[in-house]
Amino acid sequence: MEDHFELAGVKYRSRLIVGTGKYKDFAETKKAIEVSGADIVTVAVRRVNITDPNKENLLDYLDPKKYTILPNTAGCYNADDAVRTCRLAREAGVGKLVKLEVIGDDKTLFPDIPATLEAAKILVQEGFVVLPYITDDPVTAKKLQDIGCAAVMPLAAPIGSGLGIRNPYNIRIILEQATVPVIVDAGVGTASDAAIAMEMGCDGVLMNTAIAGAKDPILMAEAMRLGIEAGRKAFLAGRIPKKLYATASSPLEGILG
């Protein structure tokens, strides 16, 4: 059965979007991403260390022809910095896709929603394909969708927390009203968390720490790929309703007398 993840008119095979942070080295990053099967990978924009310019660059390991590069605005605390970061990223020539992330609090890394809305408006006007990271708030999701964002990305739980989907009911409401893809971004801890997001009907899951921080990141990358695939298939198959009492699986007729 043909099943594609469509984002801003482009079809992708994988519904798993992975980050490239926190790996031991670029070789491990590359291997984990290959095994995850992801088509879209996130990257951050940072100053080059001019006193010791690293001769190796992340893009030497991630072929932009093979992967869709999704630059993020991580570390930005206001709309201006986020917009500036996106403009710099676009100049790198990897496309118009951006993960908009405006942080509002250091401890939780929860987003600053007014600043996210402000930046989203400017970026959409400038022709960016904007994927905003948001709290699991249906009203915010609706507003960003109306502004013209290409997807909405509610968090499952705080970034790097590994808590899984803390409020499945809000995610359900976001899914119900969404006219753009819903990507669960951040807070996934293990494969079942990813599977649950997919079983609920989410269009994709974005994660970094859950893979990079695992004892064996390559094996976890595979587990996540399978978790996403299993969850998606279960969603498409249509699960049975939950019931309080048993229903026999074997025929009740012809039982020995």
Added chain:
Amino acid sequence: MDGRREYGFFVQMKIRINGEEKEINEGLSLAALLDEFQIRPGRVVVELNRNIIAREAHGSTALKEGDALEIVHFVGGG
């Protein structure tokens, strides 16, 4: 004419690169500066005084005293 230049001395000027003050030769182009710092132009994006300088314009962009450069690239992130 500046006397120092007449005698073949390079005139130094101060600019800021990624927040650090640096002394470079006067009249250096952006392309020459990247080369001096061994930075591959194809892997970075440069902002000069808050304006992004397209790669094609690196060679024709002359730096001047007091300029502020931001040189960024992609790193691992989530």
